[in-house]
Amino acid sequence: MDATSQDTSDAPRGGAGERTLLSVEGVTKSFPGVRALDGMRLDLRHGEALALVGENGAGKSTLMKLLTGIHTPDTGSFFLDGEPLHVTGPRHAREQGIGIIHQEFNLMPDLTVAQNIFIGREPRKAGFMLDHRALNSRAQELIDRLALPLDPRRTVASLTVAQQQMVEIAKALSHDPRVLIMDEPTAALNDAEVRTLHQLIRRFLRPETGVVYISHRMEELTSLCDRVTVIRDGRYVETLRTDQVSTQEVIARMVGRELDAKAGPQNVRQDRETLLSVSGLSTKALLDDVTFELREGEILGFAGLMGAGRTEVARALVGADPVTSGTVTLRGRRLRITNPAHAARHGIGYLSEDRKQLGLLVEDGVDTNMALSSLKERFTSFGFVRDRAIRSRAEELVAALRIRTPSVGQTVKNLSGGNQQKVVIAKWLVKECDVLIFDEPTRGIDVGAKEEIYRLLNELAQQGKSLIVISSELPEVLRMAHRVLVMAEGRVTGELAAHEATQEQVMHYATLRPGAPTAPAAAHDSTRPRIPEAGK
Structure with a gap:
């Protein structure tokens, strides 16, 4: 795959053997009204990280559930080291050496890290009393072996999302699996956390182990995986070496068509009427004097690093977070919004980044x-x-x-x-609603589905809807937005029209300290701030 922007230290292992560790042959699975898998095949080699990619609904999760005994195949065979593999349930899968880390965490927030890792396998005193000292000692040994930044005595609820992901990994590895399946493990991680996770995976990979790695972040495949298996509509398409195929070629095989990687915002105009005006919006926790306008039929993009305040702006606008000062005016009428239902009655809808918890x-x-x-x-x-x-x-x-x-x-x-x-x-x-606020509209969605969402958002704007799009993916903001507002530390530090917005300029504003000069430095200016790793 195209790795021109990748650090060579993150190159794939390249040492994977040719012997097959896990193989799937001719697997079919149907559910009422749909055939999820049709003659599926896959082979994972010893010491290999194998990427598994496909659009949402292509059958990736169904295949993983078959491998871990959650579902039973209609036809087909599984083999582990050449021996037939018949899995009857998740516990049996773990006993056979197959572990899985699901995209959605399966943790108990009120229990400690150690209790979550060894749930159901806790050491006991006198056969029935929990031995906390031994439990924490066992967990610390595992954490040290995996070089994870975790305290076994902390409750999971007090951890960051990245740390919770590490607990899931530690729990899976505590069973000493030979095959580790990872389903979208980096969906909620920033770039630095992704690198930490990849280092952990590389330490896990040995001649007798292998990883099946499912991700929608195409750039990760180059840095971690040796080969990529593409599936589409429940069928096997092709397996390719990541160092011999470009990202766009993989995407084309996933969706069955070429996607326009250079597409930009549509129907950009400067003569639109102002629909929503926000002035001096501030909150006790973070926001400070946030001011902007949203025009009719416009897509306004919000960019910035993790903690910049983009989601907080959306929550303040719909009354989910209390506002300490500032005004919100819709069609010339000043609003005092007290909760999201009140915002909806005024025609302002908020699509949260967590659609399953807060949207559905x-x-x-x-x-x-x-x-x-x-x-x-x-x-x-x-x-x-x-x-x-x-x-x-x-x-x-x-x-x-x-x-x-x-x-x-x-x-x-x-x-x-x-x-x-x-x-x-x-x-x-x-x-x-006249105003729709999209917070991370394509998080956890494959590239083909992203194109559908982009098309839909453009159609809504052309119908006169006014959209605010918050995204951690800079290319997504630049592709969609008629204008881009950049935030840092709770304040708006820059505004860019579509024709002048570039990743370099956005990152310049995203790294400005509030109150610093806002004019972008020239490309050759040595005083320009160093661009750090971008997060949410």
Whole structure:
């Protein structure tokens, strides 16, 4: 893959053997209404990190659940070191030497790091009393061996997301697996944390072990993996060496078509009417005198490093965080918004970065989720819910947004990440909001689904909706935004029009201390601040 921007010290191991450690042959799996896998194959070599890529819904998670005994295949075979592998459940998978780290953490927040790592295997005194000293000692030995920055006595709830990810890894490695499956392990990590994780994976890889690595961050594949297996629509496509194929070639195989990597914002105009005005917005915790305007039919991008205050602006606008000063004016009318429901009544919708926790009822159907924001106003008559009206509107939006679902009654948890995001968008379209705030709209979504979300956001803007897009991915901001606001330490440090916005200029403003001169330095200026690693 194209590695022109990669540090050569992060090159793939290149020492993976040719002997096969794990193989999958002709595996098929169907669920009601859908064939998830069709003749799937895969081979993992000894000492290898193998990337597994595909769009959301391609079958990656289904294959991993088959390997770990959560589901049973309809047909096909698994082999470990050439011997038939029959897994009857997750515990049996661990006993066979197969460990998995799921994208969504499976931790108990009120327990300590040590208790989470050895849950169900705690050392006991007199056969029944928990031996805390021995438990913490065992956990510390493992943590030291893995060189993790963890305290075994701390509760998981007190840890950062990156540290919680490390606990998941330690828990998986405590079983001494031979095959470690990692499903989107870096989705919530910044660049420095990703490098730490990759170092840990390299230490795990030995001649007798291997890693199956699932990620939507295509740049990671070059730095970590030896080969990449591409699957599409439940079928095996091809396995390629990462040093012999470009990122764009991998993406084209994933989605079955070429994507325009150089696409930019559409329909950029400067003559739009101002819809939303924010002046002097401040909060006790972070924000300080945030001022900006949002125009009709405009996509306004918010960029900045981790902790810059972008999400805090969104939360303050919709009343989720208390505001200490400042004004918000919509269509010339000053608003005093006290909570997100109040914001929605004024036509301001907020799509949180955590769609499963804050945006969806994952155990309910697509139609129910779409109607949530407007149930009382649009779908209730004389105290009765109008199910037929909900179903009809949901069917219209499924078609308009190209949501892949067998029916509008399908449980949301069964949809891919990209389609779940479209359901959240549909919920706010039912509400007919004029202002839509998207916080990390493509987090955890594959490249093909990203293109669909980009298309949808552009269509909404062209229909007159005004969008605020917050993203940690600079290329995403530059591709989508008609204007870019850059934040640092709770303040707006720069504003760039689409035609002048570059990654270099955005990072200049993102690293400015509040109150420092805001004019971008010339490229040759030696006094320009060094660009640190970017995070959320």
